[in-house]
Amino acid sequence: MTAQHRQPLRAVAFGGGVQSTCLLVLAAQQRIDFGVFLFANVGDDSEDPATLDYLRRYAMPYAAEQGIELVELHRTRRDGSAETLYGRLTKPGSRSLPIPVRMSSGAPGTRSCTADFKVRLVGRWLKQHGATAATPATVGIGISLDEVQRVNNRRAMPYERPVYPLLDHTPPLRRIDCQRIIAAAGLPVPGKSACWFCPMKRPAAFAEMRRDRPDLFARACDLEDLLNARREQLGKDPVWLTRFNRPLHEAVPAAQDMLPGFDTTDDEDMTCDNGTCFT
Template structure:
């Protein structure tokens, strides 16, 4: 386990933590660290659970957390149930747990737009920051010296546009895959060469940023997750209360998900991820 309030070596970080999305890149990052190919050895990996990931992601986290896979602990932190909070917000727009995701919107005048996305901050970044504080032994609101936590993020060389600065002065973001000039395909190759499973993309099953290929994969491989997404897509229009001036949809075609053509070749929109934590 991580030692709390440990004395940093030569002014270095007290805690080194992998932000584990459980997708291809962050999995590769964790396993390469376990092999000693990225150093120093991190203190832990942390997975922020939105309770909305595909079934395969939870199975993958269970495998990563099992004995003899990683030499450091995997902590699972809970920022709340995103889907339940979305439904609660539909029923009660003044709900304290109201959540926002980037719905695609058709406005009354025929124009289109996209809704505010607050899900990554609320259900990923903030729970991770709280976990860092807890592991350091600092309560919320207590001052932490700058650069106390080195956060390892699994962004690969082909996604350098997703690099962002850390949210707090006491955190420093590090991108080891970019240091090694590895692309997403390089990660897949490394996993295969080392006989590791290739994980699915880590993202909420109903995320509007999905490509058509990902929607089709969920429909084919995870019928329960697909039905939950279809039901949510219907609910955001039938129940209203989103405070929007137009009609929201989960699919970019601005059609009900159950009716959307999934052969349109639409790419994912994770390029727009403001903090580089979803999808890795």
């Protein structure tokens, strides 16, 4: 066991977005004490391609240069083969709906993706490296001051003790502060991170995807169609990737300079930026 893995273990839940990248910079500058960052990859076919590009082009090389261990975790089956979230959703004959699709009632469905592809991967790594209920790991979560309400949404596991370095900073840091810290370190500021088909995205995010990445938007529409074709065969109500209770290609037009009717402060945007998606 290396020195940085000796108890007490300290690791950051790294989402690949602004807040967790700010924590990476703060750790490199020795302003916070974390030598390990854990990125639970739900699948190269599932994560936003921009997030994976940023991770491999900027975050990983930067971490390596600074002597920080940025670990990419993947879900594997018992036979050792890899499993991805998109693969589970599209597997022939699958009835699984692990993402929080919108039901016909407007309510979000079950969100088992977080537990299966994030929480368990991070937890397994922590326990393999010495975290227990008696000696829990300290896990840094990148929640900034402008989203402090999300702190209470996080349920700690017995083997971990969550801390919030951006809130503990003097003064507490907002998202815009995080962006400035990243830029000052010479890194590009990352975009929001989430699965490209995540139903927790704001409609505005899908609208921007339709404008800027039409091929990816078309794939999201195709996935929604596939899920509903299966549900129709089972005699079940349709499900949606937005709250508008109709197909994505009808519900979300391509983004313009301004998006009338879309609330850009909507709390539904529970992306993985800060680790709250999976912790």
